[in-house]
Amino acid sequence: MTASTINTNLASVNESNRKSPLRYLHPATIPKPLRGWVIPALLLILWWATYRFGWTQSQLFVPISKVWETAVRLSSTGELWQSLAASLARDLVGFVIGSLIGLLVGGALGLSRLLEDLIGPTFHTLKQISLFAWIPLISLWFGLGDAAKVAFLALAAFFPVVLNSFEGIRSVPREYIEVARVFAYSRTQLLTRVVLPAALPSIFTGVYLALIYAWLATLGAEYLLTSGLGIGNLLTDGREHFWMDYVILGVIVVGIVGFLLNWIASRVEARLLRWRGRSVAQF
Amino acid sequence: MSAQATVDLPLSARQPASLGLHRVIRLANWWPALRRLLLAWPFPMAIFVLWSLASHYQWVAPQVLPTPETVLTTFGDLLRNGDLRSNGVISFYRVIAGFGIGAGIGLALGVGMGLSPTFKDYVYPLFKAFAQVPSLGWLPLLMMLVGIDEALKIILVAKAALVPVALNTFKGIETVPTRYIDVAKVYGFSKWQLLAKVVFPSAFPMIWNGVRYGLTHSWLALVAVELLASSEGLGFLIVYGRQLYQMDVVMAAVVVVGAVGYVLDKVLALIEARLLRWRREAF
Numbered sequence: 001m002t003a004s005t006i007n008t009n010l011a012s013v014n015e016s017n018r019k020s021p022l023r024y025l026h027p028a029t030i031p032k033p034l035r036g037w038v039i040p041a042l043l044l045i046l047w048w049a050t051y052r053f054g055w056t057q058s059q060l061f062v063p064i065s066k067v068w069e070t071a072v073r074l075s076s077t078g079e080l081w082q083s084l085a086a087s088l089a090r091d092l093v094g095f096v097i098g099s100l101i102g103l104l105v106g107g108a109l110g111l112s113r114l115l116e117d118l119i120g121p122t123f124h125t126l127k128q129i130s131l132f133a134w135i136p137l138i139s140l141w142f143g144l145g146d147a148a149k150v151a152f153l154a155l156a157a158f159f160p161v162v163l164n165s166f167e168g169i170r171s172v173p174r175e176y177i178e179v180a181r182v183f184a185y186s187r188t189q190l191l192t193r194v195v196l197p198a199a200l201p202s203i204f205t206g207v208y209l210a211l212i213y214a215w216l217a218t219l220g221a222e223y224l225l226t227s228g229l230g231i232g233n234l235l236t237d238g239r240e241h242f243w244m245d246y247v248i249l250g251v252i253v254v255g256i257v258g259f260l261l262n263w264i265a266s267r268v269e270a271r272l273l274r275w276r277g278r279s280v281a282q283f
Numbered sequence: 284m285s286a287q288a289t290v291d292l293p294l295s296a297r298q299p300a301s302l303g304l305h306r307v308i309r310l311a312n313w314w315p316a317l318r319r320l321l322l323a324w325p326f327p328m329a330i331f332v333l334w335s336l337a338s339h340y341q342w343v344a345p346q347v348l349p350t351p352e353t354v355l356t357t358f359g360d361l362l363r364n365g366d367l368r369s370n371g372v373i374s375f376y377r378v379i380a381g382f383g384i385g386a387g388i389g390l391a392l393g394v395g396m397g398l399s400p401t402f403k404d405y406v407y408p409l410f411k412a413f414a415q416v417p418s419l420g421w422l423p424l425l426m427m428l429v430g431i432d433e434a435l436k437i438i439l440v441a442k443a444a445l446v447p448v449a450l451n452t453f454k455g456i457e458t459v460p461t462r463y464i465d466v467a468k469v470y471g472f473s474k475w476q477l478l479a480k481v482v483f484p485s486a487f488p489m490i491w492n493g494v495r496y497g498l499t500h501s502w503l504a505l506v507a508v509e510l511l512a513s514s515e516g517l518g519f520l521i522v523y524g525r526q527l528y529q530m531d532v533v534m535a536a537v538v539v540v541g542a543v544g545y546v547l548d549k550v551l552a553l554i555e556a557r558l559l560r561w562r563r564e565a566f
């Protein structure tokens with residue numbers, strides 16, 4: 001670890017400051033687990049104090065308590081949950097469709113050089129188009145409803161899955177295939193026992209990225225194709241009516257959902273790839 | 284997949300056995316490249332033909348799918364009357380300014396977190412929470428705080444670049460192998476020498492990866508903001524065409540969006556290749 005090494009160098013510098021009465025305020029004196037909370041706590045205090053002492057008259061400023069009240073109100077009327085459910089359902093459907101098609105295409109490109117040569121260049125060209133630039137085209141072709149949103153989400157999930165499953169299959173070590181040949185594996189055996197397990201980590205990276213992109217795209221789709229319910233619509237509503245409490249609540253909810261999606265994906269990945277950690281110990 | 288029958292004879296080609304065989308092998312050497320070149324065209328051509336047929340026989344309304352000629356003509360018109368260039372320049376300026384700011388702050392944050400564990404303890408949790416909300420999640424909040432002017436675009440683009448750059452810089456510095464540091468200590472390197480000659484060169488590939496991701500994300504975010512709130516720029520051109528039901532304008536602008544994204548990434552890849560030349564020279 002670089003950091004610790006450099007820190008030992010710094011330690012000698014700190015030695016001279018030891019006698020200072022200010023030493024208790026030095027950042028290093030606060031216990032480690034608490035350190036992450038210091039800045040958020042200071043910010044919250046600043047927020048609270050701004051309201052308490054009336055430092056700003058801005059219409060945009062809302063006290064923490066108001067955000068909390070809005071959160072309670074919207075969740076008791078069910079508006080928050082309905083929006084959240086609508087967004088998540090969309091996110092999931094688009095993600096699943098996009099990932100499945102992505103897996104098929106990526107797998108086909110990875111397994112067949114002919115297909116790679118035929119479709120690869122076109123795919124790599126289309127990939128360059130910034131994701132959100134597709135929305136106007138999609139909205140003309142699919143309308144403004146859920147079909148368009150799901151199509152857009154599927155597209156967002158599609159690209160990373162294709163790229164990573166293709167890379168994963170292509171980077172299966174040649175030796176593995178040779179061993180499988182020695183064991184006279186059939187084509188299906190080769191695929192299910194060698195290629196797929198070896199490519200799985202990379203495929204998972206793609207699916208993971210797809211999950212993150214799909215959530216980003218969910219928000220984008222809800223901003224740009226404004227119809228129906230969703231967290232994006234909640235945020236847009238709040239902005240249009242200058243309800244800062246709505247907007248802050250929306251941002252927090254978006255953050256929590258993003259965090260949970262990340263967490264679930266990393267859990268699933270760790271579980272599915274558990275065999276990798278043990279395989280060495282078995283020999 | 285791996286059993287690609289590559290012609291593995293260049294050694295025998297050097298033997299002056301027979302001129303005819305030599306020629307055949309030379310041909311075989313560039314045949315794969317030629318094959319790739321030839322095979323890249325049928326698929327896009329097929330789509331193009333299908334598109335032409337569909338629009339000529341009006342299987343779909345021309346507002347939804349204009350003929351390829353219309354798109355080409357529009358493209359030429361937009362190029363000639365300067366619409367494409369002026370909007371492209373504006374978008375380009377925004378992405379460079381926002382990316383520069385975001386990458387600069389991200390680099391500073393990443394270096395700080397990578398070099399000082401204390402700083403990391405304080406900042407990292409908040410940074411992670413901040414990163415959980417996708418760029419688009421911050422959009423409504425920013426719109427309320429800074430309006431929909433130039434500042435909005437620059438801040439959002441900067442945020443999109445900041446997160447991957449900071450994260451990769453931090454991880455890159457953190458994962459510098461301890462052995463490198465040990466060797467540097469044996470040589471009695473000063474702190475600056477350690478940083479300049481060991482830590483940064485070793486962390487550079489990962490940092491640069493973050494920079495490339497950052498630029499891609501910046502471009503993505505910029506197009507999204509321009510679609511949502513702008514009166515100029517490539518994203519605006521797309522919205523404008525969409526509102527007037529001029530799909531030819533939309534498609535032309537989408538092509539340029541893709542091209543700019545491609546060029547931006549290519550430039551960074553070239554810089555990387557140039558900066559990392561020393562790696563190959565070492566062996």
